[in-house]
Amino acid sequence: MNELLPLIPVLDQYKSDARLILKLKEEVRNLSVVLLGIQEEMGAYDYEELQHRVMLLEQRLHACMQKLGCGKLTGISNPFTVRASGSRFGAWMTDTLASSTENRVGGPDPDWNHQE
Known part of the structure; x- marks a missing residue:
């Protein structure tokens, strides 16, 4: 031990x-x-x-x-300025398929969309 x-x-x-x-x-x-x-x-x-x-x-x-x-892009044109008292938000565009004599401008505010 x-x-x-x-x-x-x-x-x-x-x-x-x-x-x-x-x-x-x-x-x-x-x-x-x-x-x-x-x-x-x-x-x-x-x-x-x-x-x-x-x-x-x-x-x-x-x-x-x-x-x-909202659709397909059909064409791209030169940028232009839109001046108005309507909505200040969103993107502005013209319809490239419309005739050149029609000066319609579209935007996201339905109250603002009008003929120029």
Whole structure:
């Protein structure tokens, strides 16, 4: 039995190291949970997830464009100035298919659309 006495401090150190390892494992587990939460909050994704999100956003964009579309672009002319007391928002355009003698100007405000 006396031969085993020198092993007691080694065994105590082993127990202490084992407790420390268990404590460190628990801290790593907790840290992993926190990091996962941060990753989800910040939106960090792998390549496949990002590619899927881009595809979904493109689909939403195309669906939105279908709803907002008002026709096809038929032509582009030189810019011109429109001065009026009507709405100050929106885009102003002329009908490129109308005859050149007709000076109709259109805009987003139905009260303002008129003949010049």
